[in-house]
Amino acid sequence: MHNSASAQKMISRKLHSERANRRPVTASLEGKSFERFIEELSSSFVRAPVDEIGDEIDRWIREIVLGLDLDRGALAQIDAKSGNLVVRHSWSRDQLVKLPIGLGFTQSAPWFNSTLMSGRTVAFSKVSELPPEFFESDWKTYRRYVPKSNVTVAVRIGGEVVGALGFGTVKKERTWSPRLIHRLELVGEIFGNALERRLATEEIILLRNELSHMSRTTVMGELTASLTHQLNQPIGAILMNAEEMQKMLESGQPDLESLRAVVGDIIQDDLRATETIKGLRSFFRKSEVEKTPLYLRDVVAEVMRIVRGDALFRNVSLAFEAPPSRGRVAGDRIQLQQAILNLVLNAFDAVSEKDGLREVSISIGVDKDEAKIAVRDSGNGVDPAMIAHIFEPFFTTKSKGMGMGLAIVRSIIKAHGGQVSARRNPDRGSTFEITLPALQEKI
């Protein structure tokens, strides 16, 4: 039987199907290729099926250790029961100096524990830089693991510290530039997003609730962390250069050669930002539509199975009217399911917003050329003034909305040569309708 959890897996498997040949990491945390490094890191996490996030974390800890010429790295997570920071992932060049999986910090390293739990980064080039409290409480355990230089950054989910990610040397000392520390903090942020996705999915398995909204939000979170960083940099540089130009112009006798150089920089930074956006587009485009003939009824039946638990949980009566004819369309089963699922989850939200009837129905209509799937709800009805905007990315009227659901529906349906529309029903609620070209059946 399919349930939310297995459907979630199917959806993520699909997203990662082209990942079979995992590419080696080509960029590094130091130097110019950092942008690419972050891109590779976030996209591997985004693409990893939830049950492979752990392997991906191990792989990236190893990559970072080797890339920075360090000796070891580890990720500790807060244990839900004890509240203790416990090492969950660990990699080192030499087994002798590996931080053991399961090592808890509360007893063995209380200073480290409380500093990291407060969200602060701990960085030292020499052990002697650490404060006296460290030597009073932590040194005994720490000495066993012979640190020379180390950086440990907080790993957060939604602003809350949930773990710590550390890297260090045991053979020789080294210094950590503020830039590298900042970069590792960003890496910690991306790890946090990946953990969030894993956690969210574990919760889904328990609750069988709202699968798509959650995974979508967290995937977007991972992308946003990387994108924000990549765009902030050139945008900041453009502003600085523009201000510089303003100063030069105001000086009365601007040096044309310098002005030309500054304009050149602005153009370069602008191109870089454009490339980043293009890269993101192609990232999404990679999940190409593989079309196979599908019975629409089976596609909707599958979605019904996925959301039945949610409907019960949210006290929504859910109906499905399938026509006798078994209309077929050419499509990607998972993507079409995702599109219908998004409409159904929105319908659930709409009927949950007000008291009274909580009814959602899905119907299919097929004629010679067209197949239609309509999702109708008894909610407040989409505001006519907003209909023009609801399919735009990031448009939302919900306090916790992402505004990506309908944008994803539209892009999937467009890729299938179809259309999606919304209307307010004459009595109550709204109807969202997908129209797809029907496959001509040979008789």
Ligand code: ADP
């Ligand atoms: P989100 O659900 O995160 O807000 P969507 O793109 O799925 O993002 O939806 C965008 C907006 O469209 C919603 O915030 C809501 O205002 C409106 N909307 C979508 N579905 C419905 C519906 N069934 N009834 C009323 N309004 C809807």
